[in-house]
Amino acid sequence: MSTSTSRLIIGIVYLLIGVIGFAITGFDGWLEHDHSQTLLGFAINPLHNVVHLLVGLLGVLLWSRSASARTYGWILAIGYGATFVYGLIVVNNEDANILNINGADNVLHAVSAAAGLAIALWPARREQPATGTTAR
Secondary structure, three states: OOHHHHHHHHHHHHHHHHHHHHHHHOOOOOOOOOOOOEEOOEEOOHHHHHHHHHHHHHHHHHOOOHHHHHHHHHHHHHHHHHHHHHHHHHOOOOOOOOOOOOHHHHHHHHHHHHHHHHHHHOOOOOOOOOOOOOOO
16 A cells, blocks of 8 residues: 555545444533543543544645645644643643544554654655667
8 A cells, every 4th residue: 555545544444433433422522521422432522533534634634635634634643642641641631632633542642643743754756767768
């Protein structure tokens, strides 16, 4: 699988997670801290679902060109790196935990930040000159 396909898959997965998340949480309690609302063990709320939708949409929009995909990688690395640190601070603080983050979310956010860093720093593919052409 090519790196560009991997970038597209990341975007599609985040879009799906956001849509499926709304099927679980509905559209009430945007900042609710309720760890019984989970998707595969990851705590969610409507605001968290919107974040997933935005990350997914960016992934789908930015996947095809190397430069824009690197931008997406940096967005993932910085955004999810910051979310990981935020999650460590607020995981047990219901008043500050507006994204309803649990321990599983923190692990996934760290993995997402690492994936973003890999996308941002992945070596660019070199263009091969066409063979069988003659110079004039």
